[in-house]
Amino acid sequence: MILVRPRPIFNESARGYVLRVSEQNGLETPRWLLSYLGEKDIALKGYAALERILKNPEHGFEGLRGPVANLAQLNAPDLGNLPIRYWNTRRPRFCPCCLAESPHWRASWDLVFMVACDKHGHQLNDQCPQCQKPLSWDRSHITTCACGFDLREAATESAPEFAMQLAREIELRLQPEALPQAKVFNLWHRLDLEMLLKLVWFLGAYSRNAHRKPQKIVGLETKLVAGAMVEQAMAILNNWPAGFHRLLEEIAARQAPTLSSNKIGAKFGWFYGALYKSFPGPELEFLRLGFEDYLREHWTGQLARRNRRLSADLRSEHEWISIAEAAKMLKMRVETVGRFLEEGVLEGELHVTKSGRRMSAIRLDSLNALLSRKQDWVTLKDARALLGISRKRAYALLEQGVLKPISGPSVDGQTLWRFQRQEVLAIGAGGEF
Ligand SMILES: [Zn+2]
Ligand SMILES: [Zn+2]
Structure with a gap:
């Protein structure tokens, strides 16, 4: 008994x-x-x-x-x-x-x-x-x-700061109603114990290249493996967002350098899905924003760098530039370039993240093609001259959709109408007016 x-x-x-x-x-x-x-x-x-x-x-x-x-x-x-x-x-x-x-x-x-x-x-x-x-x-x-x-x-050994830091955060969360009294503001101050541990797991697992099975870490029961994960996760969190961006670089670099992996999903694999699926709460907004910042700042550059490993011929075909750079080269607004991308005038990738941010990369060859076509663009005045028609007639043709502007007030808010010279000439040759 x-x-x-x-x-x-x-x-x-x-x-x-x-x-x-x-x-x-x-x-x-x-x-x-x-x-x-x-x-x-x-x-x-x-x-x-x-x-x-x-x-x-x-x-x-x-x-x-x-x-x-x-x-x-x-x-x-x-x-x-x-x-x-x-x-x-x-x-x-x-x-x-x-x-x-x-x-x-x-x-x-x-x-x-x-x-x-x-x-x-x-x-x-x-x-x-x-x-x-x-x-x-x-x-x-x-x-x-x-x-x-x-x-x-048993003999004791002093603990490294990262281990102490997480220990403090954990102890704080094991106390009843301790969180509102937390005086130190940091990225994770709003996370409860489970979310904090989940985040450490996530960052630690991907740092260890355990992305194939990030839920199963071999040896996690040992102080050695657990300590290494804590060290990596805390290094990232304490150096935000640069540390996180370095992790993303590593993850991207691990993928096979095939052209098909230019898509974000393929490049970041499970990490991308896990990021949005496992951390949906507003208290982890910083994690998703960190990822999107990285894409905006590094994505096109990263692709271009990696593509340098390819032969010169392939490279010229597959170089990518950002939508902002493309807009500058075309002397157009970013919105217009985005529309070109959606309409297929330009080739590239338009990606809308789950929080609604838009990220684009444009293929340099398609931009070059558009630039040379652009030299062939004519104004409404030029088009009238080419067709030998009045201003009134030109507007009628515009309304009927016979004259198809590539840019202009009704298309993208530009003041001047722009037409493709070849198309204008084709209208004249066809006698459509
Ligand atoms: Zn013993
Ligand atoms: Zn003790």
Whole structure:
């Protein structure tokens, strides 16, 4: 019979609490707790099962955080509803100094991206310094490794700033109603714990070239891999947007340099979809704006640079320029060039991002073709002279759609009408007027 029924401590690890219950009742490992469940308790799961084992303690389980995993019937989700993927259930980490202050397991240590103690400035340990084995939950005492080593005696190493920074942000979000009091303004100050961890995961995974399976990071339970992801994500967030743009450059560069990958979707692959699908909230607007800024500033340049790897012949056919550059060369408004692109007068790619921004790249060869055609453009006065017609007749032809302007008041708001000389001459030759 279970005699000792400890009260949960605020923000105590649920898995750690189960170990504490097992330890205080003299059990060898928490697995022995399962033997206190009878046949009639077979349907009980999670906290209901734990409640039965503890004979309905009056204190309940409030204050516990994190899932209970690998304990059969006692497995339970996080009471704070943070999905299990953000919890490290396999390999416990700890701060020796915190353990020395109070022998209970902190829930924050169980988070995958928690690699430091912000209170003591130490890296968390996830290995026993005596037996050199990863720490395990299958042990008898909170403060002791299965080999008998007192974890409070473990040597400490000071934590790097990026690890401390994220640890502070996490601890802040584990406090009740702590966020409104956050004094430091930064990009992520409005993100709740789940969104913050999701963002670190996203940036860290893509930095590690894990874009094929960004949801599955091998070795994430180790301090080494988790720490590397935190380092990369924090470097990007602390150097916004330049750091993010560097990541985008890397992602774009990883794609095979084929012409078909000129489309944004192909170039950025899953990253692009994930960016808009996984982070829809207004608090992550900065992420999408950062991406769109990058496209505007670097996209055409990037394509041009990459295309330099192609032969000179191919390059001249496939060089791209931005819509603003094209407008300058054509001495036209950007809107007009955009319309040319939509109508097929110019070839290129028109891309409207999901937040409604327009981004275009224009093929240089189609621009050159338009420039030479443009030399052949004539004004209304020239057209009249070519056809030998009156002003009134010319306007009638315009209205009837026989004279088709390429530019002008009704087309793109330009003051002067422009016509293709060849088309005007064709009208004259056909005697259509
Ligand atoms: Zn500590
Ligand atoms: Zn050990």
